[in-house]
Structures are given as structure tokens and as C-alpha cells.
Amino acid sequence: MLTWITKEWQEVKYYQRESLICLVIFMLAACAGHIMAALVSDRASEYYNTVRDMIIANPFGEGLPDNLFLFILARNSMVSFTVLVLGIITYNVWPVFILLLNGAVGGFAVQMQAVLFNNSIFQIWLFGLLPHGVPELGALSLAAGASFYYRRLRRQGERIAGRVLKTYLVVVLPLLILAAFVETYITPLLIQRILL
DSSP, X not given: OHHHHHHHHHXXXXXXXXXXXXXXXXXXXHHHHHHHHHHTGGXXXXXXXXXXXXXXXXXXXXXXXXXXXXXXXXXXXXXXXXXXXXXXXXXXXXXXXXXXXXXXXXXXHHHHHHHHHTOOHHHIIIIIIHHHHHHHHHHHHHHHHHHHHHHHHHHTTOOOHHHHHHHIXXXXXXXXXXXXXXXXXXXXXXXXXXXX
């Protein structure tokens, strides 16, 4: 079992470059989100509430669910899985769209929080987003990069369904579990102690 997991992580080298490109796409979109937020900072409260509601939207009712860990894990798992699978069949349009959207919304929200709560952007990124964002964005970037890689293999006539599922279960999902745990139990403590 450990050999199987190790082998799958070694496969990351085949889509490492694409994953880094996806990370750059996210970062550029986050910068664009910062700029957009700075341009409308006079209406920060209104826009921040709209973006916050988008981020924590619960399709099963009002507000956050009782089990925040499972809610975050399910939402992020669904996004990463669709990025991996739909990227293969949409000529990589879907992963790029998701990276641009998440980056822009994240950058916008951080800038709005900085304006509304009088915190530095650096502190918000460092304590409010990076602890859970590193494994979460790592998972999303790896899923997007893998979709580029598997699309190439599919074009060459290789069967990829099993490999795609294995990549998701062994590489992407463990990072999402870690990210959901940190976002649920550690990030709120950091925000309370440092940012509030």
C-alpha cells in the first residue's frame, strides 16, 4: 500500500510544470482581485458581504452547517474533482476558469477584509489564508495540472480513468483533508488571536 502511494506521488513530476503554471494563474487572479477591491473600497462593506456569502454559501440551508469540517471538505473535494475530470474533457478551460474565479474572489475578499477590519493584507494572507490555503491551493493546482497531463495521455490513446481516480484519491484528497482540518480548527484560532 505504501509503495502504491509513493509511486502515485512520484507521478506528480509528470505534471509538476503544469501545476506550477496553474498556481501562477491563481496568483495573478488574486492580484487582479486585490486591484478590483481597491477600486471599489468606498463600498467595501456591501461588496465584502456579497463575496463572503458566495464563499460560505450553503446549498442546504442558511448559514454554516453544523459540521464545518465535512462541509469544507465536501465543497473543496467537489471543486477539485470537477477540475481534474472536466479539465480533461473541456480542453483545460474548466480548471483555468476555476483558478481565475477562486483567485479573484480570494484576492478581493482579502483586500475588503483589510479595509473593513483595519488589518494589513500581509497579516490576513499569513494568518487567515495561508495555513489552510497552502494544502488547499496545492490540491487544486495539482488537480488542474494533472488534468492537463491526463488530457495529453488521452489524446495519445491511453486509458486514463483509473489513473485519474488514483491521482485524486492519493494526491489531491489527502491535501484537501488536511486543508479542511486546518481551516476548521486552526485558522479560526489564528484569526481570533492575531487578526481580531
